[in-house]
Amino acid sequence: MRPQGAEPHPHPSYLQHHFDNREQQASAAKLGMWVFLATEILMFSGLFLGYFIIRMFYPEMVLGAHEHLSKTAGGINTVVLITSSFTMALGVRAAQTNNRKQCVWMLALTILCAGIFMVVKYFEYSSKFHHGMLPGRFYHAYDFGYDLPKYAHVFFGIYFTMTGLHGVHVLVGMGVLTWVLIRAKRGEFSAEYYTPVENVGLYWHLVDLVWIFLFPLLYLVK
Amino acid sequence: MSTSTTMDPHQTGASSESHGHGREPSYLVAKPGLWSWLATVDHKRLGIMYLVLTLLFFLVGGVAALAVRTELLTPEGDFLTAINYNKMFTLHGAVMVFLVIIPMVPAAFGNFFLPIMLGAKDVAFPRLNLMSFWIYVLGACFFLYTIFAGGLDTGWTFYTPYSTTTGTAVISAVAGAFILGFSSILTGLNFIVTVHKMRAPGLTWNRMPLFIWALYATAVVQVLATPVLAITLLLLAIERTLNIGIFDPKMGGDPVLFQHFFWFYSHPAVYIMILPGFGITSELIAVHSKKHIFGYKAIALSSVSIAIIGFLVWGHHLFVSGQSELAGVLFSFITFAVAVPTAIKVFSWTATLYKGAIDFTTPMLYGLMFIFTFTIGGLTGIFLGALSIDVHLHDTYFVVAHFHYVMMGGGIIAAIGALHHWWAKMFGRMYNERAGQIGALLVFVGFNMTFFNQFVLGQQGMPRRYYTYVEQFHDQHVLSTWGSYVLGAGLVWTAMYLIASLFKGKAAPANPWGGASLEWITQSPPIEHNFHETPVVTADPYNFPEIDRSGTGRHHEH
Numbered sequence A: 001m002r003p004q005g006a007e008p009h010p011h012p013s014y015l016q017h018h019f020d021n022r023e024q025q026a027s028a029a030k031l032g033m034w035v036f037l038a039t040e041i042l043m044f045s046g047l048f049l050g051y052f053i054i055r056m057f058y059p060e061m062v063l064g065a066h067e068h069l070s071k072t073a074g075g076i077n078t079v080v081l082i083t084s085s086f087t088m089a090l091g092v093r094a095a096q097t098n099n100r101k102q103c104v105w106m107l108a109l110t111i112l113c114a115g116i117f118m119v120v121k122y123f124e125y126s127s128k129f130h131h132g133m134l135p136g137r138f139y140h141a142y143d144f145g146y147d148l149p150k151y152a153h154v155f156f157g158i159y160f161t162m163t164g165l166h167g168v169h170v171l172v173g174m175g176v177l178t179w180v181l182i183r184a185k186r187g188e189f190s191a192e193y194y195t196p197v198e199n200v201g202l203y204w205h206l207v208d209l210v211w212i213f214l215f216p217l218l219y220l221v222k
Numbered sequence B: 001m002s003t004s005t006t007m008d009p010h011q012t013g014a015s016s017e018s019h020g021h022g023r024e025p026s027y028l029v030a031k032p033g034l035w036s037w038l039a040t041v042d043h044k045r046l047g048i049m050y051l052v053l054t055l056l057f058f059l060v061g062g063v064a065a066l067a068v069r070t071e072l073l074t075p076e077g078d079f080l081t082a083i084n085y086n087k088m089f090t091l092h093g094a095v096m097v098f099l100v101i102i103p104m105v106p107a108a109f110g111n112f113f114l115p116i117m118l119g120a121k122d123v124a125f126p127r128l129n130l131m132s133f134w135i136y137v138l139g140a141c142f143f144l145y146t147i148f149a150g151g152l153d154t155g156w157t158f159y160t161p162y163s164t165t166t167g168t169a170v171i172s173a174v175a176g177a178f179i180l181g182f183s184s185i186l187t188g189l190n191f192i193v194t195v196h197k198m199r200a201p202g203l204t205w206n207r208m209p210l211f212i213w214a215l216y217a218t219a220v221v222q223v224l225a226t227p228v229l230a231i232t233l234l235l236l237a238i239e240r241t242l243n244i245g246i247f248d249p250k251m252g253g254d255p256v257l258f259q260h261f262f263w264f265y266s267h268p269a270v271y272i273m274i275l276p277g278f279g280i281t282s283e284l285i286a287v288h289s290k291k292h293i294f295g296y297k298a299i300a301l302s303s304v305s306i307a308i309i310g311f312l313v314w315g316h317h318l319f320v321s322g323q324s325e326l327a328g329v330l331f332s333f334i335t336f337a338v339a340v341p342t343a344i345k346v347f348s349w350t351a352t353l354y355k356g357a358i359d360f361t362t363p364m365l366y367g368l369m370f371i372f373t374f375t376i377g378g379l380t381g382i383f384l385g386a387l388s389i390d391v392h393l394h395d396t397y398f399v400v401a402h403f404h405y406v407m408m409g410g411g412i413i414a415a416i417g418a419l420h421h422w423w424a425k426m427f428g429r430m431y432n433e434r435a436g437q438i439g440a441l442l443v444f445v446g447f448n449m450t451f452f453n454q455f456v457l458g459q460q461g462m463p464r465r466y467y468t469y470v471e472q473f474h475d476q477h478v479l480s481t482w483g484s485y486v487l488g489a490g491l492v493w494t495a496m497y498l499i500a501s502l503f504k505g506k507a508a509p510a511n512p513w514g515g516a517s518l519e520w521i522t523q524s525p526p527i528e529h530n531f532h533e534t535p536v537v538t539a540d541p542y543n544f545p546e547i548d549r550s551g552t553g554r555h556h557e558h
Helices: A022-057 A059-066 A071-096 A100-130 A152-185 A195-220 B034-038 B043-071 B082-117 B126-148 B170-197 B210-242 B255-287 B296-312 B325-353 B362-385 B387-393 B397-421 B423-427 B433-459 B471-504
Strands: none
Touching: A022 A059, A022 A152, A022 A195, A022 B170, A022 B210, A022 B255, A059 A152, A071 A100, A071 A195, A100 A152, A100 A195, A152 A195, A152 B210, B043 B082, B043 B126, B043 B423, B043 B471, B082 B126, B082 B170, B082 B210, B082 B255, B082 B397, B126 B170, B170 B210, B210 B255, B210 B296, B255 B296, B255 B325, B255 B362, B255 B397, B296 B325, B325 B362, B325 B387, B362 B387, B362 B397, B362 B433, B387 B433, B397 B423, B397 B433, B423 B471, B433 B471
C-alpha cells in the first residue's frame, strides 16, 4: 500500500500527484488523446456525410463545380501536410531518444509546413472570393462570367465549411505545436517523458489524415 | 468488500479510514477561500459545484414548466402570448436537456464518486475536469444571454426551416449548446480513461460498482455522439448566417437532413440521460435491501448494449417525416430491441428486492419510484416505436408524457435518490428521514398527477406545444396543472429539509447505510486525497453480510 498523504516524496516534476508512476500517466494520456481523436473523427464525419448527400442529390453539379478548385494548390498542400507528418514523426523519435536539438528542429519544420499550408490556402480562398465563388447566398460567380451548374453555391458551402473547419484545426495545431516546441527547447522532454510530443503528434497525424480524405473527395473525383 | 481487517465498510461507527490517522480535514475545508474552489482540481469540489449549478438550472427550468402549465389552465391565452408560450416551452426544454439532465448525474455524482469508487485519488485529467466545468459555465452564459436577447421559440429541437428563418436568438442558443457539448465530451473522455487506467489493485472490471459501469457506458455515448451534435449545430449556424442551402429546399437542400443529423446525436443523448440513473438504481436497490445485486454481469453488459443499440434508432423520431417505409421498419424493429437490455435491468432489480431486507429509507423510496415510473415511460416508448400507432401519437401529449416519465420519472427521480443516498457522504450530515419520506410521497403523487393523464390527452388528440385547446380537454389540463403544483411543492419541500440538514443535521458516520463499495470506507465527508492508503480490493461491492432470517438476532458473516 502506498501512502497518499501530503508529505513530500521524491518524484520527477512531470509526474502528477494523482498517478502512481509515469507509465500509468503516459498510458492514461495516450488513451485520452485517442479518445479525443475519435471525437474529432465523428465531428468531421457529419460534414463528410453532408458532402456525400449533396453528391447523391446533384452529381453533375458537384463534378462541374469542383473543376474550379485548384488541383495545383490542393496538391501542394497535400505534399506539404504529408511532409509535416513525417517531420512530426521524426520529432517524436528525437524526443524518445533524448535528442533535444533534433526534436526542436523537427517541431519547427512541422510548424513551418503548417504555415505553408495556411499561406497556400490563403491564396486559394482569395482566388475564390475574387471570382465570386462564395458559399450560399454570397455566391455570385456568374458576375465574373462563370457559368456553373444551378446549385453550385451549395457545393461551395460544403467546400468552405469542410476546408474551413480543417483549417481551424491546422491553426490550433500550430499553436499547440509551438507550445510543445517551447517546452522542448527548455529541455523538458527525455526518453522517460515525451508524452506531450507524442500526443501532439497523434493530433497532427489526424489533421493530416482528414486532409488526405478531403483532397480527393473535393478536388479530384471524376 | 473486504479490503483489510482495518477497512471494514460494515463498521458503522467512526470512520475506519480514520483509525490511527486522527480526523484529517475534509475536502470541504481542506483549502480555504473562494479562489481555492474556483480553481480547484479536486473532483469532489468540482462535483459539488456542478451539483449546485445543475440544481439551480433545474429550478429555472421548473419555473418555466410551471408557467407553461399555468397558462394551460384555460384554453384562452392568459398571461402568455402565443410566441411567448413558444419561448417558454423552448426555455424549459433547452435548459432541462442541456443544462440539467445531460450533465447532472455524470458531472455532479460521477465526478464526486467515480474516482472514490475506483480507489483513486482523482480522475485521470483533473485540470481538464476544471476546464470542463468552466466550459459548462460559459455555455450556460450563452443560454442566459439568449433569454435576455428575446428568447428562442423553435423548441429545443431547432427544426429547420423554422430555425433558419425565425427572428429569435437562435445563434446564441446554438452556440451555447455547442459549447456545453464540449463540457460533456471532455467529462466523458476523463471518465473513460479513469476507468481504464486508475482502478485500485484488485478492482477488476467485474468488481466495479454498477454505477461505474453505467457511467462508463454513458461516457462512451457522450464521446461518440456529442461531436455529431456539434457539427449539426455548426451547420445550422452556418445555414442561418450564410444560407449555404444544405437544409433549404429552395436552395437545393433538405430540411429533413437536419432532423437526421439532430436525432443522430439526440437519441443517444437520451441514453446519456438515463444510463447513469440505471446505475444509481442498482446501488439504491442493493444497498437498501442489503442484498447482493441479482445479475451483476447482465446489468453491466446491458448498459453497454443500450449504449450501442441507442446509436441505431434515431429514425424513430422521423417516422412521419417522409422517410422511406423500409427505414421506418428497420428503426422500429431496433427500437423494440433496445427494450430488451432495459427490461433485463428491471427484472434484475426486482429479483434483488425479493427476499431482501428492504428498508424504506428515502433512497429506497426513490429507487422503487424509479422502477415504477421508468417502466411506464419505457413501455410507452414501445407504443411510440410501433409505426402505425406513432402516426396517431406523434407530436401529441402522449409523446410529452412518455419522455417526462423516462426523463423526469427516470433520470431526475434517480438523481434525487442519489442525492439522498450520498448526502451524508458528500456533506457529513444526515437529513431528516421522515421529512424525506414525506417529500418522496409528494413528488410521487405530484409527478403522476401531472403526467399520467397526459397519455390519455395525447391519445385523444391533444397536440404538443399548443397553448390553446378544445374545451373537451379542459378538465384534464386542470388536473395536470394542479399535479405540477403538488410536484413543485414536493421538490421545494425536499430542497428545504436538505438545506436545513446542512446546518442542523446530525453528524454523519462513514457508512450510514451499510454499503460495501469503496466510498463507504472513506470519511464523511472524504479527505482531500480520498483515502489515507490506496485500498486493495478482494471482493465485489455488493458483498453484504448474509441476511439474518433466524429471528435470533445473530449475524452470520460470510
